[in-house]
Amino acid sequence: MADPDSTSHDHADAAPPLRTPLYDEHVALGARMVPFAGYEMPVQYPAGILAEHGWTREAAGLFDVSHMGQATVSARDHETAARALEALMPGDILGLGLGRIRYTQLTTDDGGIVDDLMVTRPIDPADDGRLMLVVNAGRKAIDYARLAERLPADVALHVAADRALIALQGPKAEAVMARLAPGAEALAFMSAAPFTVAGFEASVARSGYTGEDGFEISVTDGHAAALWRALLAEPEVKPVGLGARDSLRLEAGLCLYGHDIDETTSPVEAGLVWSIGKRRRAGGGFPGDGRIRHELEAGPARKRVGIRPEGRAPAREGTEIRLPGGAPIGVVTSGGFGPTVGGPVAMGYVAAAHAAPGTAVELVVRGKGLPATIAQMPFVPNRYKR
Amino acid sequence: MSKLFTKDHEWLAVDGDVATVGITAYAQSQLGDVVYVELPELGRRVSKGGEAAVVESVKAASDVFSPVTGEIVEVNAALSDAPQSVNEDPEGGAWFFKIRLADKGETAELMDKAAYDAFVATL
DSSP states (O other): OOOGGGGSOOOOOSSOOBOOTTHHHHHHTTOEEEEETTEEEEEEOTTOHHHHHHHHHHSEEEEEOTTSEEEEEEOSSHHHHHHHHHTTOSSOOTTOOTTBEEEEEEEOTTSOEEEEEEEEOOSSGGGTTEEEEEEOGGGHHHHHHHHHHHSOTTSEEEEOTTEEEEEEESTTHHHHHHHHSTTGGGOOTTBEEEEEETTEEEEEESOOSSSSOEEEEEEEHHHHHHHHHHHHTSTTEEEOOHHHHHHHHHHTTOOOBTTTBOTTSOTTTTTOGGGSOHHHHHHOOSTTHHHHHHHHHHOOSEEEEEEEESSSOOOOTTOEEESTTSOEEEEEEEEEEETTTTEEEEEEEEEGGGOSTTOEEEEEETTEEEEEEEEOSOSSOOOOOO | OOEEEOTTSEEEEEETTEEEEEEOHHHHHHHOSEEEEEOOOTTOEEOTTSEEEEEEESSOEEEEEOSSOEEEEEEOTHHHHOTTHHHHSTTTTTOOEEEEESOGGGGGGSBOHHHHHHHHHTO
16 A cells, blocks of 8 residues: 555655644644644544544534744734735735734735735734734745735734644534633634633634634643643543644635645635725735736636535545546645545636536546536535624 | 565455455554545456555545456455445455456565564554
């Protein structure tokens, strides 16, 4: 049998892998550690990906996402900080309310995506002028260099290298937080506020990457292990690795940077138009606004779509998508088995003319054309706490 | 009948000139949850070390290589509907295919259980 690890999609550098403050916790729990974005991360615990995926959908999964980058930009007031970020991304940052979170993208000068990220405005007016960013692990260095180079002199970038990030995701996450951080259960989706969680000062966000309700908790490195243990001690909570994180986000129709979005794909092609504010669409003023506004008006040449293969064979990243028996129309960018769907699911880019849900296509898997259908995403309904 | 093993973690049980082939308990533990198995067509000729089947976990697809040269004479069709049985009974009921050996001498190069266990211990 071919080594399954040799086909995994990690991009480990030659440098020795980094460890998050929770590394020892993962090892003690029996996790299988793999290189991911320069870190040694748990791909699964002994329960396995299917069980971890299912647990997150029915109870509460605990994820170490400390490899992600946390940073702050600060200026004399919100308008100064927001306008500086708006020069680098199409999201409406100026209009972000106190304690609110925005999903947006750093765009290239050609309208591609440098990275996708979350931007949070602190809830305390005394902190106004600060905006917190959470970026992808594998893009940290590129993002920070771009910010440092392009932010004006009166806006400072501070990289919070000493902070861990723990995600608690699933329908029972709210009950757990109500117990350990009273009041946090009242946070609305895409909102954040400081709370004491199990005795530790933390910034708590109602957000996630699974399609479920949930929280993302930022704490200093020194408190990460104790907080992780306190959360795991709750009966609803079990640890979940990167394997299930990937199958959960795929079923939720969420993009994975470097796979479904990259420097060649625009936010419009990727179906992320919802994240571009109305004022930003009209006014532009972000890198690549020429291409992006043109695509908004004329429609993109290709679109990111969901795909449901018939039968049981998964179609992996890189699989060619063609019309039945005919010409190639695109490529799969993420694909695998959807545990909650109970069958294979995929997403990819196809020519806009063939992007309508219900369109019959073929996926070329090991030389054979497998029948599949363009499908609406998400594959599993979102259960965010609006 | 006793099993023979490859360094690619297939097992082989020879009965006369037909051998049953599957993946080892170690292989399934490395794969994790198996969600799909693709079996060879009956009558197909495969070479020793050549791709004969595919086993897919949630995360990745892996080729299963034939430990010997020969012709596929039977496949375990039950795996198509119950791929998880590869996790549950990899060295028993979840065999992949049976192959008619072209050259019984090829099995001399395979490991016995003790040698395979010692090999796995080094991984």
